[in-house]
Amino acid sequence: MATIVFMDHDEGAFNPNSLGVLAKAASLGGEVTAFVGGSGIDDAWAGGLGAYGASRVLVADDAALAGLPQPLVDALEPHAREADTVLFGAGVVSADVAAGLAARVGSGINCETTDFTLGEGGVVAVRPALGDTVMVESTFASSPAIILGRANAFASEPTGSGTAPVERVAVTVQEWSSAARMAGREQAETGGVDITEADVLVAFGRGIGGPENIPVVEQLAKALGGEVAATRAVVDAGWTSYSMQVGQTGKTVSPKLYVACGISGAIQHKVGMANAGVIVAINKDVNAPIFEFADLGVVGDVLTVMPKLTEALAGR
Ligand SMILES: Cc1cc2nc3c(=O)[nH]c(=O)nc-3n(C[C@H](O)[C@H](O)[C@H](O)COP(=O)(O)OP(=O)(O)OC[C@H]3O[C@@H](n4cnc5c(N)ncnc54)[C@H](O)[C@@H]3O)c2cc1C
Incomplete structure (x- = not known):
């Protein structure tokens, strides 16, 4: 062939x-x-x-x-x-x-x-x-x-x-x-971070409550030496930029570790991150679809669990 x-x-x-x-x-x-x-x-x-x-x-x-x-x-x-x-x-x-x-x-x-x-x-x-x-x-x-x-x-x-x-x-x-000619080329604004390259991603969804809680996600990402990613729901809501979106209409990522915080695990999100090495999900709803394909799951309030996790990591 x-x-x-x-x-x-x-x-x-x-x-x-x-x-x-x-x-x-x-x-x-x-x-x-x-x-x-x-x-x-x-x-x-x-x-x-x-x-x-x-x-x-x-x-x-x-x-x-x-x-x-x-x-x-x-x-x-x-x-x-x-x-x-x-x-x-x-x-x-x-x-x-x-x-x-x-x-x-x-x-x-x-x-x-x-x-x-x-x-x-x-x-x-x-x-x-x-x-x-x-x-x-x-x-x-x-x-x-x-x-x-x-x-x-x-x-x-x-x-x-x-x-x-x-x-x-x-x-x-x-x-x-x-007949066509190149008039110029410009680099799109990406916010400086390429989430497709990260080994560790801490992703957040609507479950974190609002954009005022993004620093809590950032602190956990920092403690893990990773970057922050997001769902389409929070991008559409204007909480963060499109360059952070994982999923069907966002980016496909394959980090070694993916921590999903307050993310339901919709199929359109899953297709962008299901190849991650280890998936950890934090969600207060035990029936959230994300638990069907997460390797580790924590059922609880993400705003309580994330700071505890950050603190535990800082102590190591
Ligand atoms: C054509 C098409 C393309 C799409 N493309 C994408 C895409 O590329 N990427 C993408 O992500 N989505 C995409 N979507 C949207 C997708 O279907 C979902 O709507 C979206 O992923 C949901 O985002 P979410 O998990 O942040 O929000 P929600 O579905 O609202 O889930 C929030 C979760 O947070 C949990 N929660 C709430 N409060 C707390 C708390 N205090 N502590 C812990 N957990 C809590 C809830 O139990 C829930 O499971 C697409 C949809 C369509 C139709």
């Missing part, structure tokens, strides 16, 4: 989601080709993708590939047409290129994919559906199969060793693809 993985990158670093998808593809066996498009690509840097399992790396280097997706679709298209599967990790450019490629070659696309495997008829993509209440396995009626992974669904650990051979490929950019 011929597999190509599109490698999204920015300022000299590969997107961890692309690396994760590459490593996953390599773990299934067979040849995996990484595709790197851009301007001024360094061969040694691209060849380093061998450490993530790439058997070879195609480099498309052209000034027209410096940022916008359509020229990247042009560069990728001839190689995608020869492949059985084209994989993308989550990312802004990746999503645009994946959609553009699917339209260009007339293939089906599976988005928000959280896993993929090899079946008898080719690749099988797994993704949540119906508000993340069910997992759906999809096969493809068209070729190549195009898959766009969900953010943080694939770990980006190096799996291979050594350097992959690099092959420079010709680039032909269509006239219409250069």
